[in-house]
Amino acid sequence: MRSPSLRALSIATAVAFCVSLSLVFFYAPIEAEEGFLQKIFYLHVPLAIVSLSGFVIGGLMAIAHLRTRDQRWDLRSYVVIHMSLIFGAAVLITGSIWARASWGHWWVWNEPTLVSFLIIFLLYATYQPLRFAIEDPERQARYASVFAITAGAFVPLNFMAVRLSASYVHPRVLGSSSNLPGPMMLTFFVSLGAMALLFATLCCYELAAKRTRILLKARSRILGFQ
Amino acid sequence: MSPPAHVRVGQPVHAPAGTAKVVLALLRKELLVELRTLESVPGMALFAVTTFVVFHFALNQNTVSGQEAAGILWVTLLFAAMLGVNRLFVADADQGGFDAFLLAPVDRSALLIAKALSLLTYLFVLELVAVPAFALLLLGPPLSQALPSLLAPLALGDLGVAAIGTLIAAMTVRTRARDLLGPMLTLPLLVPVVIGCARATAPLLQAGRAGSGTLPLRWLGTLALYDLVFGLIAYAVFDFLLED
Numbered sequence: 001m002r003s004p005s006l007r008a009l010s011i012a013t014a015v016a017f018c019v020s021l022s023l024v025f026f027y028a029p030i031e032a033e034e035g036f037l038q039k040i041f042y043l044h045v046p047l048a049i050v051s052l053s054g055f056v057i058g059g060l061m062a063i064a065h066l067r068t069r070d071q072r073w074d075l076r077s078y079v080v081i082h083m084s085l086i087f088g089a090a091v092l093i094t095g096s097i098w099a100r101a102s103w104g105h106w107w108v109w110n111e112p113t114l115v116s117f118l119i120i121f122l123l124y125a126t127y128q129p130l131r132f133a134i135e136d137p138e139r140q141a142r143y144a145s146v147f148a149i150t151a152g153a154f155v156p157l158n159f160m161a162v163r164l165s166a167s168y169v170h171p172r173v174l175g176s177s178s179n180l181p182g183p184m185m186l187t188f189f190v191s192l193g194a195m196a197l198l199f200a201t202l203c204c205y206e207l208a209a210k211r212t213r214i215l216l217k218a219r220s221r222i223l224g225f226q
Numbered sequence: 227m228s229p230p231a232h233v234r235v236g237q238p239v240h241a242p243a244g245t246a247k248v249v250l251a252l253l254r255k256e257l258l259v260e261l262r263t264l265e266s267v268p269g270m271a272l273f274a275v276t277t278f279v280v281f282h283f284a285l286n287q288n289t290v291s292g293q294e295a296a297g298i299l300w301v302t303l304l305f306a307a308m309l310g311v312n313r314l315f316v317a318d319a320d321q322g323g324f325d326a327f328l329l330a331p332v333d334r335s336a337l338l339i340a341k342a343l344s345l346l347t348y349l350f351v352l353e354l355v356a357v358p359a360f361a362l363l364l365l366g367p368p369l370s371q372a373l374p375s376l377l378a379p380l381a382l383g384d385l386g387v388a389a390i391g392t393l394i395a396a397m398t399v400r401t402r403a404r405d406l407l408g409p410m411l412t413l414p415l416l417v418p419v420v421i422g423c424a425r426a427t428a429p430l431l432q433a434g435r436a437g438s439g440t441l442p443l444r445w446l447g448t449l450a451l452y453d454l455v456f457g458l459i460a461y462a463v464f465d466f467l468l469e470d
Contacts, residue, residue: 150456
């Protein structure tokens with residue numbers, strides 16, 4: 001039923017990724033300080049931005065669920081948070097690789113964004129155990145929404161708190177993206193767009209799969225009674 | 227026969243209780259139950275003292291000071307608080323306390339405030355035991371010069387733990403593996419509180435200073451802000467946890 005839009009999304013994502021990867025490897029200049037390894041920035045930072053936005057969007061969808069009591073908002077909230085968690089794992093892995101390449105350690109504490117991200121990842125990793133520890137589906141959805149709202153509000157606060165605590169003696173590993181030259185800026189935004197498209201496409205796929213499974217269960221329950 | 231003059235027909239005899247009265251009544255019940263059963267607080271205090279002993283052996287040091295001391299104190303207080311958080315709503319969940327409360331015509335946030343205040347009281351009693359024990363067992367510099375300034379981070383940290391701990395306790399009490407999920411959910415949310423409290427306490431516990439360090443107001447400011455924001459969030463979402 002929704003395959004045309006799923007197909008369109010998938011094609012758009014594939015094209016966007018082709019464009020962004022070509023830009024990363026052939027167009028963006030090699031950075032003076034870190035060299036070729038700096039290019040992981042175009043993967044790591046879009047992943048992080050999309051993941052964090054996903055967590056906050058999941059919180060907003062949870063607010064919609066609690067206000068309207070429509071289970072569809074809860075399904076969307078669950079899928080978005082689940083996908084953000086997976087993207088979050090990718091953020092930590094790519095961040096680790098970058099830290100290892102730049103500083104020689106797989107983990108560095110003096111990079112406040114990476115540390116904040118670890119804390120948020122650990123928090124959202126408890127989302128699914130919480131959900132599946134509650135059997136009643138209505139209560140499960142309600143409690144999950146409460147958690148998503150609380151955790152969504154926590155995301156910005158956590159970043160501020162960890163940034164405050166960072167020691168300014170050591171220079172930050174991941175440089176700020178605010179003073180990027182033109183070609184790098186373009187590549188960055190194209191990569192960000194491609195990552196956001198990937199996130200949306202994967203979420204749509206998961207939503208479609210879940211809806212199909214729900215329909216299937218409903219049908220088989222009806223047939224079982226006949 | 228008409229009713230007596232002071233009773234008006236059709237009017238309720240008693241007005242519904244205001245939230246403050248409900249909170250006080252619930253708080254009184256909580257503290258009375260705790261006083262009679264002594265479930266949470268002695269366990270928390272004993273855990274804290276034992277943890278200090280474990281730290282001595284783990285670090286192989288006779289005294290600690292500065293940031294190290296602040297860290298050990300706060301980690302111990304945090305994990306002892308987790309014990310209290312785990313037990314906060316258990317009696318209500320197991321013995322129908324939630325249903326009884328829902329039947330009463332009162333504002334549901336009163337339960338949140340009362341439980342948070344009772345957790346705050348437990349934490350206060352915990353600190354009455356744990357902080358002197360810490361000074362006795364592990365702390366290098368004398369506690370007396372740090373003590374007046376120490377009250378501020380302790381109070382703000384307690385408020386943060388009380389607000390977040392109560393919310394998460396209400397969320398996890400009616401799930402399977404509640405003792406596991408409670409700390410797992412609460413600890414990441416309390417990381418900013420730990421950051422603020424440990425940083426604020428560290429200069430107070432510095433060794434070799436006559437007048438001890440000054441209290442860094444910036445950390446107290448962030449702690450207060452965090453407590454306020456999460457207090458408000460907990461107040462906003464708590465109702466949804468109680469429906470059934």
